[in-house]
Amino acid sequence: MSDTNRQDDWQAAVLGELTGNGPAAADVRTPPGGPAATPVRTAAPAGSTDPGPGPGAPQGVGFPGVPESVPVRGGEGGGRDRHGETAGRRVLRSLRGALGGSAARAVAVESGLAARVQQPVTTGRHIVVTSIRGGSGKTTVTALLSRTYNHLRHDPVLTLEADAALGTLPVRLGVESLRWTCADLARIVRPSMQLTDVTGYLVPLPDGGWLLPGSQGRIGAQVDVAAYRTVTVALRRYFGVTVVDCETLPGEVARTALDTAHARVLTTPATAEGLDSTHAVLDWLATLPVPVLPRTVVVLAVQSPHPAVDLARAGERLAATGAGVVVLPYDRHLASGGPVRTALLGEGTRLAAVRLAAEALQRAVALPAAGGAR
The missing domain is CATH 3.40.50.300 (P-loop containing nucleotide triphosphate hydrolases)
Structure with a gap:
């Protein structure tokens, strides 16, 4: 992204509002090792039962209180087998296409x-x-x-x-x-x-x-x-x-x-x-x-x-x-x-x-x- 486009980037202003540091603080391309790259924590406190980042999560980035995976409810049954169009309508459309x-x-x-x-x-x-x-x-x-x-x-x-x-x-x-x-x-x-x-x-x-x-x-x-x-x-x-x-x-x-x-x-x-x-x-x-x-x-x-x-x-x-x-x-x-x-x-x-x-x-x-x- 060019410097001009970066200056026009709306996220810079939005994130600047969140941080209170102005648009410059919102550059999402802060190089690794900068202040914003500091992890929340990399190890659980002594005596903690927090298992750390879950499977597939980035290494080196911790999170206090890793959430458990939960099944999605409501996906059983429903519109799995019912076609959007009736059989008669599909046949009629096929005939029209053939003719x-x-x-x-x-x-x-x-x-x-x-x-x-x-x-x-x-x-x-x-x-x-x-x-x-x-x-x-x-x-x-x-x-x-x-x-x-x-x-x-x-x-x-x-x-x-x-x-x-x-x-x-x-x-x-x-x-x-x-x-x-x-x-x-x-x-x-x-x-x-x-x-x-x-x-x-x-x-x-x-x-x-x-x-x-x-x-x-x-x-x-x-x-x-x-x-x-x-x-x-x-x-x-x-x-x-x-x-x-x-x-x-x-x-x-x-x-x-x-x-x-x-x-x-x-x-x-x-x-x-x-x-x-x-x-x-x-x-x-x-x-x-x-x-x-x-x-x-x-x-x-x-x-x-x-x-x-x-x-x-x-x-x-x-x-x-x-x-x-x-x-x-x-x-x-x-x-x-x-x-x-x-x-x-x-x-x-x-x-x-x-x-x-x-x-x-x-x-x-x-x-x-x-x-x-x-």
């Missing part, structure tokens, strides 16, 4: 979107997914984005959970156990760490990439603003794209995440009430001093086979605000809960996921974040 060029056109469209998802980034991009109410498909959309970026991109991708303690992101991503959390890592992350050190504290995902959970599923263990800022500042240099499953608005972490994100994804159910609430939020965003609507994508999540709203008209109204709009169609596999399995998604859902990933990354790369990131 015409629709299949070739679909492949061409998806290939063009995939090329946009694979575009290079000069610095790590943060894409924050949030909503204004629960049950809007926020975590499902995060899981879809995570799988899409991990599948199509060639650089490391991080998925970060900044939601309440009982979030379902680990379940949706097919994770079996959790250990280190965002709050844990915020206390031990150091500028001298390499990518291999950092990933020792992360959860490897079945289809590639890593997850940093917000908790181990215990009530009260939530991510606060200080932990969120510390982790996102420190980890940005390791990952080309970070997808954040954020708490719902107007939570404090959600506001902080939206303010510092390169792109924002706002999920809403495709209902009359959901659309009204979304328009209210977009009107509020339009009044902010720094324009954020051009960096926002609204996901209209269809939650029934027969939506009660005109999706085309709703999309046009939302797009008139300057935000992007992607319709996520009803999918039986997603509606079943459990781990999201790409092979079981409907064709329309897969295409919508790639379109959303391309749209969000394009806005994250083409435009600076509200916090001044480049």
